[in-house]
Amino acid sequence: MKAYKEMSKQELEGLRVEFETAYEAAKAKGMKLDMSRGKPASEQLDFASGILQTVNYENAHIAEDGTDCRNYGGLTGIPEARRLVGELMDVPAANVIVRDNSSLNIMHDVISRSVTHGVMGEPAWKLLDKVKFLCPAPGYDRHFAVTEYYGIEMITVPMTATGPDMDIVEKHVNSDETVKGIWCVPKYSNPQGISYCDETVKRFAALRPAAADFRIFWDDAYVTHHLYEEEDKRDFILEILGECEKAGNPDMVYKFCSFSKISFAGAGISAVASSKANLDYMLGSLFFQTIGPDKLNMLRHAKFFRDLDGINAHMAKHAALSRPKFEMIAEFLTKELGGLGIGTWINPRGGYFVSFDSLPGCAKAIIALLKEAGVVMTPAGATYPYGKDPEDTNIRIAPTFPPLAELVQAMELFVLCVKLASVRKLLAG
Amino acid sequence: MKAYKEMSKQELEGLRVEFETAYEAAKAKGMKLDMSRGKPASEQLDFASGILQTVNYENAHIAEDGTDCRNYGGLTGIPEARRLVGELMDVPAANVIVRDNSSLNIMHDVISRSVTHGVMGEPAWKLLDKVKFLCPAPGYDRHFAVTEYYGIEMITVPMTATGPDMDIVEKHVNSDETVKGIWCVPKYSNPQGISYCDETVKRFAALRPAAADFRIFWDDAYVTHHLYEEEDKRDFILEILGECEKAGNPDMVYKFCSFSKISFAGAGISAVASSKANLDYMLGSLFFQTIGPDKLNMLRHAKFFRDLDGINAHMAKHAALSRPKFEMIAEFLTKELGGLGIGTWINPRGGYFVSFDSLPGCAKAIIALLKEAGVVMTPAGATYPYGKDPEDTNIRIAPTFPPLAELVQAMELFVLCVKLASVRKLLAG
Structure with a gap:
């Protein structure tokens, strides 16, 4: 040609x-x-229709800890759902809060709460002259939309074949205290399908942010969305929570996942994994928003998938x-x-x-x-x-x-x- | 004695x-x-167990407008759920947005969004020196908790046998532009079980708020929770949306309801009814929070209850x-x-x-x-x-x-x- x-x-x-x-x-x-x-x-979606059969008979609504999933309460999610999501996200169940649909909702609410109330004792972002987010691009339009909606200035970071350009990320994060976050889709990134290499993850974990309330928004939307049966080594992503802890940054990351593209879009479950300190802070604000999640849907998911092998x-x-x-x-x-x-x-x-x-x-x-x-x-x-x-x-x-x-x-x-x-x-x- | x-x-x-x-x-x-x-x-909760049987077979997941309830989209909720809730709330289906659990979540988010973005073009509350809410008391603790969480000053309004003391409500609302809202549980109020009389509702509808962004938060939590088979005339509440419209205040009220105490607490559906202008504004912000609700659960509810008679x-x-x-x-x-x-x-x-x-x-x-x-x-x-x-x-x-x-x-x-x-x-x- x-x-x-x-x-x-x-x-x-x-x-x-x-x-x-x-x-x-x-x-x-x-x-x-x-x-x-x-x-x-x-x-x-048809593949998941069995999920609708799991919680439709007498006494199928009791979680393993005895919780009646049809009644109020249970802000963190039921134990079997936290364990299932923990396996999927490669973190302990205790580091997971399971929520209803959707991960976008969790991410939005984290941003919204950071604007109105701040992050773990730091000043609310609404009080600051400027708040910036790093946005590796091309990236996910809904991440950018939430960021813009809350008046946060977006700085484009170029993508490379192994993840965001880490020289640029480090430069901004480590020197500018108005930089409060970065959006990442670490595996099969949206839209490029790029998976972050080990060095990229390690450099993320080793950041020395100028802002105490800087957080990595690690959206593991495609954690299990391999196109090939044998997951290639290139696509194996280091677990960021553990890496951050090893690097002395235990509270630096929120990790999100969603079942919208595993079970049903909108009728799945979603989750955030983070340090105990971050989760406790989130639960403190979640208290004002809801008395408890849809635990029946969590139970459906736990019964249908059982464990990571099932997923x-x-x-x-x-x-x-x-x-x-x-x-x-x-x-x-x-x-x-x-x-x-x-x-x-x-x-x-x-x-x-x-x-x-x-x-x-x-x-x-x-x-x-x-x-x-x-x-x-x-x-x-x-x-x-x-x-x-x-x-x-x-x-x-x-x-x-x-x-x-x-x-x-x-x-x-x-x-x-x-x-x-x-x-x-x-x-x- | x-x-x-x-x-x-x-x-x-x-x-x-x-x-x-x-x-x-x-x-x-x-x-x-x-x-x-x-x-x-x-x-x-046992009475509602049939709800789990309604959407568990092949092709039971299609809404009446052809929507696949297992996939993304549908911010307003599916038509049959809007109709069902519209009957319950005595308003047209077009004035209803159906959401997942819970009404507390909707109310919280309305407050949160008013703080960060304002109400229909009025300045965001975060920019104001003072924002006040009227709180008829005794009242619902979670209403007060949300209000306090967002730094809104609460003014206690005494309850009477026919609703809040309307002289006091009118005095504050009509003269003070920092008064942006009032919490109401109009029917079988929490905790007193008082139902607002016609005159109370009409005086609400006829308010002339000093603030353009004043809204009545009308939490119809117990709309159908009669203890007696024949609903007493004393408990019949005038429909506030229609009354506000008649009084020239079409945008002055958000009306909330929840199925948490009808079907399953936390695994029910919830809704807000309001003017088209208010709903459009809400949808504009909802876009940033979610790609769509759990439509399968809406379908379950619509199939199980069918209509107001069913409820x-x-x-x-x-x-x-x-x-x-x-x-x-x-x-x-x-x-x-x-x-x-x-x-x-x-x-x-x-x-x-x-x-x-x-x-x-x-x-x-x-x-x-x-x-x-x-x-x-x-x-x-x-x-x-x-x-x-x-x-x-x-x-x-x-x-x-x-x-x-x-x-x-x-x-x-x-x-x-x-x-x-x-x-x-x-x-x-």
Whole structure:
């Protein structure tokens, strides 16, 4: 294949006409597909239907410590749910608070409470002139949205193949006391599918924050979302809570996880793991918000999954369903775009997304073309703070929800839109 | 019976010795009973066990509008749950947002968001020198706790037999722009079981608040918790949303309800009803907190209860179980304390509590005596802002949770403690 950049204006004009004709034909098909979010497919949800059978008979509502899960109380979550989540998060059950849906809710509330009440005795953020968060990008749009909603200044940190650029992270965290947090998706990051290497985790744990109330927001959203049966060594993540404790920073991290992409989205359970001091502080504020969580749903989850082996066996079914979708995309992009010099992408080994980078200044145009032809993708820019991708290149592809056949159609359209937008850009530039 | 106040010192001394002996004997029995909260009894929860059967088979997870309740989305709640709650709250489904457990959570979050972001364009409360709430008292301790947690100044408003003293409410609300809210439990109020009369509701609706962001927090926690089959006219509450709209105050009220005391405490659903403008504003902030609620649990509730008739039939079972407990207390208090002049109480026609007022300065002592003998009641003072009952008289009795036989024992002890504390007080005074 000849790279587009090496083509003459005439050659590019020829391609433009060809692609525009093809695009009009594609548009006429009237596709209708929403790929804007990383949603589980219906079949993935079917795998968990047994969960609804676990707590539907007489006396099935009593937790192992005798708690009647139908009544008030139990702020920390029931013991069997804390143990299950502890296994998943690789931390002791005592370091876990299990909550209802969703981890976003827990993260939001931690931020909100830090604004109104501060963190463990430090001044409430509402009293400070400036509060900043580091935002490795491309990253998760909802993290950035919460941060912006609370008026926190976001500083973009570039991602590398092994995690956020730690030189930049250390520089900001260790010298600037207005830096109060950093968003991390350490495993199969959203959207790039990058897993942090050991050195990255160790450098996180060894931070010497200027702010006493600096916290790492470690969103382990894809902790068990491998696409391949054998978890690759590259994807094994050091356990951050233990690393922070070893490094003398026991209170520096909140670790989050969610069952929204394990059992049911919105009807799962979620959790935060942290030091006892952090959890006690959280419980102190949680008291004002609720008398207790939905313990019946925790019991359902504990009975259905039982332990980490149960979760892993369950997630192998998810992988079997999602893997062909991811592999199709990888093959298709290589076949259609390889050598053209108009895009790069990462083939992830887990998680929920494929991250694609177009020529600079093309992502918005590609998303707009897709939308006009009936395929809604995550808005361009969404993976950057303030929704502003400085180079306008990053596109988040969410392969899990559509059936494979529909996804193939969507990718055909995607590749066409990439080509058309690139040709137009090169001709204009 | 001779009133204690008319007794001679010698007579009182005689009683004191008698009661202290009886108290020591009672203490020796080693009772162990927690009556500190209004918890449903295990049998009440059993009535709802069918709820767990409604969504446990293939394809039972699709809402009437086609929503897969196992996947993301649906911030407002599914249509059938909004309709069900709308019937219960006597408002159109379009004016309802259904959430997960619990109404306390919704109320907390409304306060929290008002502090950080303000109410519909008005300045965030965090920017104001002073924010005040009116607190009809005795009232619900968790309302007061949230208010205090967010640094809001609480002004106690006395309760009358027909609701809060509206002269005082009007004076504060209509003249003081720092007054931003008032807590109301309009039906079978916590703890007195008082239902607001029509005039009270109409005077609420006709308020002319000095603050544009003044809101009535109308916690309809006991909307369907009648103890008697035929709802008495005295307990029929005018619908506040409609009254506010008629009075030209469409945005002045948030109305809350919860299924924690209808289905399962903590595993129920909850809701807020308000004007479209208020709901839209709430959805705008809810977006940052969650991608969607637990729609499966909403579906369970909608399928199990179907409509208001279903809820009423269900609650009749609750009433049949709770009524004998409340009636026993009414009879027992009359028999044991009638004419002694050492306490007054209200026999409610619904709700979850019996409110008892001791001689001034005795409530704390009574609660302490009970605790020492193994019966934990709501702490004295809890029904007042800042936990400070100015006269130290109010005690909240929560009859629903213990089996009747245990409740009888607890009331025997209660009456003894009232007598003992009263005699001691009269001798000391």
